[in-house]
Amino acid sequence: METDNYTQSLKILSWAEEDRPREKLLMKGKSALSDAELIGILIGSGTISMSAVDLAKIILNDVNNNLNELAKLSVKDLQKFKGIGEAKAISIMSALELGRRRKESDLPKKLRITSxxxxxxxxxxxxxxxxxxxxxxxxxxxxxxxxxxxxxxxxxxxxxxxxxxxxxxxxxxxxxxxxxxxxxxxxxxxxxxxxxxxxxxxxxxxxxxxxxxxxxxxxxxxxxxxxxxxxxxx
CATH class of the missing domain: 3.40.140.10 (Cytidine Deaminase, domain 2)
Structure with a gap:
């Protein structure tokens, strides 16, 4: 019974609303979320025994919490984690690729008014x-x-x-x-x-x-x- 309660406590739906990643983003803004919470949103759902955020923490721990190392993983590498199928792996890779492209792109310089x-x-x-x-x-x-x-x-x-x-x-x-x-x-x-x-x-x-x-x-x-x-x- 204690194990069942522990399992239930890991599910995102059992968390206080302000601690659920999607709700937290809406309430406090994207910068308030940890890397694990952001990846948890991408994953969407975890396994029977853990939430999407806990699963994200395991993945991050495997790459020493380094997003650059995470970006190097292939779809097959990500699928080695229990609970990560092909679709979830592709979502993670796509998000990291967008981040890389944003970093590479030159931000338009704002015109300064002097006269x-x-x-x-x-x-x-x-x-x-x-x-x-x-x-x-x-x-x-x-x-x-x-x-x-x-x-x-x-x-x-x-x-x-x-x-x-x-x-x-x-x-x-x-x-x-x-x-x-x-x-x-x-x-x-x-x-x-x-x-x-x-x-x-x-x-x-x-x-x-x-x-x-x-x-x-x-x-x-x-x-x-x-x-x-x-x-x-x-």
Whole structure:
């Protein structure tokens, strides 16, 4: 009877919810999981006498807990462990191969914004020669590198709506440290309208409260642009 209880205690379903690998990942994030727990998710199920995580621990122990050594094992090598069939072995190998490829691939370098010209160059493909007005925001990290560029709205020839609540919601969701506002004037007049000035002032004040400063507001007009920061009126 004691043996049966011990067997049952090893089954993942008998664990507290926060200790089950899948639930733990959802509750605490992927970084909270151990190597054995991550491999346990790949395995999916263990044997009658042990959980998938316990089986993963045995496999890891056999390679001295070295993922690089684990990646060298073949399907047949993995199948030597009781409870690992061909499908599970392939899942483990596939995951490790993806990790290897990710490590080898060059991460795209984020463009760092150092001037209004950098903003112009980054947004030119999106805003030049448009017959209607569009409003965009550049989300930056602490190093002023662009996390993401997001279109907030698109309107007619006369203007478009830029909702501060939507802009800062987007910034908060992407953990931006600062933002740059960008929109175009299809008329070709690069000078800011009174509405542009009022919006910029409102956005600047909101940014101070949220600790997400507005670094600039750039207006596109044909092949020229206007920068609130360059003009010293931000």
């Amino acid at each position: 209004s010209k950098d903003v112009y160059d980054m947004m030119a493909a999106n805003l030049l020669d448009l017959p209607h007005e569009e409003f965009w925001v550049l989300l930056l990290n602490r190093a002023n590198a662009v996390i993401k560029k997001v279109q907030i709205s698109a309107g007619g020839v006369a203007g478009t709506v830029a909702d501060p609540k939507l802009i800062f919601k987007t910034a908060l969701e992407n953990l931006a440290s600062s933002i740059i506002l960008v929109h175009n004037h299809p008329s070709g007049n690069m000078m800011p309208s009174q509405a542009d000035k009022e919006l910029t002032k409102k956005m600047k004040e909101a940014g101070k409260l949220l600790d997400i400063p507005v670094l600039d507001h750039v207006i596109f007009a044909d092949r020229v642009f206007y920068s609130f920061a360059d003009e010293g009126i931000l």
